[in-house]
Amino acid sequence: MQTPIPHIPEKLLKPYNPTDEESRLYKIWEESGYFNPDNLNASKGPYCIIMPPPNANGRLHAGHALDMTLKDVVTRFKRMQGYKALFLPGADHAGFETQIVYEKKLEKEGRSRFDLSRDQLYKEIMDFTLESKKNMEDDVRRLGTSCDWSREKFTLDPEIVVQVQQTFKKMFDDALIYRGIRIVNWCSRHQTSLSDVETISKEQSDPLYYLQYGPFVIATARPETKFGDKYIVMHPDDARYSEYTHGQEIVVDWINGPITATIIKDDVIDMAFGTGVMTITPWHSQIDFDIAKRHNLEYEQIIDFNGKLLPIAAEFAGIHIKKARPLIVEKLKEKGLLVKMDESYVHAVPVCYKCETVIEPQIRPQWFVKMDALATLALGPAENGELTFYPENYKKIYEYWMSNTIDWNISRQIVWGIQIPAKLCSNCDWGVPDLDDTINKCPTCGGPVVSDTDTFDTWFSSGQWPLLTLGFPDGNDFKTFYPTQLMETGRDLIFKWIPRMVIFGMYLAKQVPFHDIYLHGMVNDEKNQKMSKSKGNVVSPIALCDEFGADALRFALVIGTAPGNDQALLKDQIKGYKHFANKIWNIARFITTNTSDMSDTAILTEGDTIIYESWRSVAKKITEDIDHYRLHIAAEDIYHYIWHTFADEILEESKALLASDDATVRASRQKLLVDILRECLIVLHPFMPFVTEALWEILGQTLFAKGTTQLLLITPWPIS
RNA sequence: GCGCUCUUAGCUCAGUUGGUAGAGCAGCGCUUUUACACAGCGAAGGUCGGGGGUUCAAGUCCCUCAGGGCGCACCA
Numbered sequence: 001m002q003t004p005i006p007h008i009p010e011k012l013l014k015p016y017n018p019t020d021e022e023s024r025l026y027k028i029w030e031e032s033g034y035f036n037p038d039n040l041n042a043s044k045g046p047y048c049i050i051m052p053p054p055n056a057n058g059r060l061h062a063g064h065a066l067d068m069t070l071k072d073v074v075t076r077f078k079r080m081q082g083y084k085a086l087f088l089p090g091a092d093h094a095g096f097e098t099q100i101v102y103e104k105k106l107e108k109e110g111r112s113r114f115d116l117s118r119d120q121l122y123k124e125i126m127d128f129t130l131e132s133k134k135n136m137e138d139d140v141r142r143l144g145t146s147c148d149w150s151r152e153k154f155t156l157d158p159e160i161v162v163q164v165q166q167t168f169k170k171m172f173d174d175a176l177i178y179r180g181i182r183i184v185n186w187c188s189r190h191q192t193s194l195s196d197v198e199t200i201s202k203e204q205s206d207p208l209y210y211l212q213y214g215p216f217v218i219a220t221a222r223p224e225t226k227f228g229d230k231y232i233v234m235h236p237d238d239a240r241y242s243e244y245t246h247g248q249e250i251v252v253d254w255i256n257g258p259i260t261a262t263i264i265k266d267d268v269i270d271m272a273f274g275t276g277v278m279t280i281t282p283w284h285s286q287i288d289f290d291i292a293k294r295h296n297l298e299y300e301q302i303i304d305f306n307g308k309l310l311p312i313a314a315e316f317a318g319i320h321i322k323k324a325r326p327l328i329v330e331k332l333k334e335k336g337l338l339v340k341m342d343e344s345y346v347h348a349v350p351v352c353y354k355c356e357t358v359i360e361p362q363i364r365p366q367w368f369v370k371m372d373a374l375a376t377l378a379l380g381p382a383e384n385g386e387l388t389f390y391p392e393n394y395k396k397i398y399e400y401w402m403s404n405t406i407d408w409n410i411s412r413q414i415v416w417g418i419q420i421p422a423k424l425c426s427n428c429d430w431g432v433p434d435l436d437d438t439i440n441k442c443p444t445c446g447g448p449v450v451s452d453t454d455t456f457d458t459w460f461s462s463g464q465w466p467l468l469t470l471g472f473p474d475g476n477d478f479k480t481f482y483p484t485q486l487m488e489t490g491r492d493l494i495f496k497w498i499p500r501m502v503i504f505g506m507y508l509a510k511q512v513p514f515h516d517i518y519l520h521g522m523v524n525d526e527k528n529q530k531m532s533k534s535k536g537n538v539v540s541p542i543a544l545c546d547e548f549g550a551d552a553l554r555f556a557l558v559i560g561t562a563p564g565n566d567q568a569l570l571k572d573q574i575k576g577y578k579h580f581a582n583k584i585w586n587i588a589r590f591i592t593t594n595t596s597d598m599s600d601t602a603i604l605t606e607g608d609t610i611i612y613e614s615w616r617s618v619a620k621k622i623t624e625d626i627d628h629y630r631l632h633i634a635a636e637d638i639y640h641y642i643w644h645t646f647a648d649e650i651l652e653e654s655k656a657l658l659a660s661d662d663a664t665v666r667a668s669r670q671k672l673l674v675d676i677l678r679e680c681l682i683v684l685h686p687f688m689p690f691v692t693e694a695l696w697e698i699l700g701q702t703l704f705a706k707g708t709t710q711l712l713l714i715t716p717w718p719i720s
Numbered sequence: 721g722c723g724c725u726c727u728u729a730g731c732u733c734a735g736u737u738g739g740u741a742g743a744g745c746a747g748c749g750c751u752u753u754u755a756c757a758c759a760g761c762g763a764a765g766g767u768c769g770g771g772g773g774u775u776c777a778a779g780u781c782c783c784u785c786a787g788g789g790c791g792c793a794c795c796a
Contacts, residue, residue: 349795566789579759648760
């Protein structure tokens with residue numbers, strides 16, 4: 001029977017309690033300065049991961065926890081390997097998203113953004129964002145993220161705003177940005193245009209109406225747009241309509257009386273759909289707009305920006321299209337123009353990705369990024385191997401998107417964001433960048449000019465994030481850390497964000513912004529359902545940290561899910577890894593209590609050498625797995641080794657050997673246990689930083705280093 | 721319609737270059753012998769969705785079928 005040994009800290013005699021350790025240890029790490037690579041005694045070169053800046057408009061969600069953990073595992077690993085490792089944090093003002101969050105807040109207070117002046121609204125959202133930003137940063141810390149806070153960037157930092165605006169000017173000068181009068185995706189609820197990636201398609205069933213249009217029958221799901229239709233389009237090869245010629249005019253009786261219609265022949269028409277004939281509404285349809293442009297046709301607005309019909313709709317003017325449709329159908333029926341209705345028509349309509357309001361295509365003058373040449377620029381590095389995708393199949397998705405680009409609308413009619421530094425003519429469609437506020441007259445028509453009140457699409461600034469955070473073009477960090485090694489983010493950003501960063505990197509710095517692209521899947525609830533506020537199934541990662549410890553949450557997020565795959569966040573699993581943290585704690589207790597008389601000069605016996613070498617081979621495999629971003633396998637292996645080999649086999653067998661009369665055997669075994677424990681703590685540290693550091697703190701005084709107080713955080717990795 | 725992805729133990733999922741299947745949790749039996757019951761030992765449980773092919777050898781590669789998920793296109 002062993003008596004308790006006085007030098008064992010009281011703490012080690014009790015079960016591991018994460019809440020006692022985590023915030024205390026994070027503070028020690030942060031104050032040590034080692035999150036800052038400038039303070040590292042690095043034996044190897046720079047290594048950099050840029051944090052995808054979380055939106056500064058709320059707390060972190062479970063997806064963020066995975067996001068932070070994966071990058072932190074790699075950063076800690078690289079730091080311990082001796083790299084000058086930088087994990088560079090940030091915060092995103094998240095233009096449209098934050099404005100929506102704030103509008104909801106206003107709504108609750110019985111206010112509306114339309115009652116506030118631009119300046120007032122901007123100021124209020126800024127206050128809100130800066131407050132939210134603090135909370136968000138606390139959450140990042142809570143997860144143990146070892147990022148260099150001294151380098152943190154916010155997307156509205158003055159120097160960042162300046163750089164973003166300069167990029168706009170440069171792209172305009174290079175003819176990569178133009179002011180275009182084109183169809184945009186208009187959300188009538190949020191009163192702004194949206195890019196193609198900010199809309200989602202939603203399947204719905206609507207009646208398809210077959211209408212008599214002169215001698216033709218046309219099919220439409222949107223009779224409310226048809227008032228002004230005066231072009232009738234058919235395929236040039238359609239034998240059914242060969243008697244009609246391109247440009248021929250006919251008079252037809254239409255909704256509000258006779259109308260002169262012009263025949264247009266165009267081969268975009270699908271002869272098999274409906275009747276093979278359609279009329280066009282160029283103001284409210286991309287395809288129709290393209291046809292109109294091709295044949296130089298006129299276009300007219302039918303629906304206003306609030307979704308109400310304009311005077312062209314006669315007695316329906318001022319009525320919202322949703323209410324107007326049945327009334328219009330009724331009138332068509334009365335006039336005998338409704339031939340039939342197909343009730344089984346199912347199609348997908350684009351909706352606002354935030355509020356699901358059906359997108360109304362509208363024509364508006366906006367700033368557009370010309371994508372063709374830039375997309376080619378982004379495809380090069382994917383094809384020549386400068387970019388590596390994990391998992392590989394995301395390369396295909398990336399290439400698909402970059403091979404099918406449409407020009408990118410970067411104007412948003414919202415206050416919250418970086419203002420577009422441009423002057424617009426009040427009389428004509430002219431517009432030009434004006435960084436220094438020096439232009440006061442339209443050079444085209446001599447008319448008065450006004451400042452553009454629109455702000456940039458948030459992806460226009462975050463697309464430049466690796467450049468902006470590192471101080472492009474001449475900052476020291478840019479010279480040291482660009483291009484970075486790894487971009488790790490959610491799989492949903494493979495087409496929203498990743499290509500834009502590559503584009504800006506290639507365009508501005510002539511180099512890729514990163515070499516490896518790792519995409520993680522979505523974190524779902526216990527039933528593998530997407531978490532959403534409306535479903536009420538959102539689980540806070542911070543609450544999970546409180547219940548099980550950040551280490552357990554981190555481990556559960558990393559293990560058991562392959563890159564790119566979605567995962568269900570299971571409480572039982574997290575609990576299992578909380579037990580694992582405790583297991584290590586207990587292992588350390590056992591070893592401590594049995595090694596108080598350990599000799600400094602102990603030599604491993606032949607048998608113990610074999611055991612040690614087999615651990616080394618496990619550690620080597622884990623090292624290779626992390627190097628290849630197989631973090632889920634590495635985590636599994638360290639777990640399995642510690643619990644089922646080290647504890648279940650080696651420790652159990654040691655009980656007899658430690659009681660041996662042979663001093664050589666006993667000393668060898670003591671050394672073996674201490675050496676393996678020491679290296680296990682190092683190897684486990686990237687995954688479970690807190691419990692390992694807590695043990696290191698205790699054992700560093702008694703077992704390991706004999707007096708050194710070096711943090712585990714910067715202890716060299718045992719496998720070179 | 722185009723593209724991607726998934727289908728492995730009761731549940732949730734791993735299985736990296738092809739070499740006769742693993743984890744967590746749940747469940748079963750035993751153990752309260754001081755590292756740990758947030759535990760240990762033991763047993764049980766899968767013809768790796770169906771079919772075909774390549775190979776000495778396939779959960780792992782190819783084809784095909786079925787079912788699930790996701791993205792894109794389509795308001796003709």
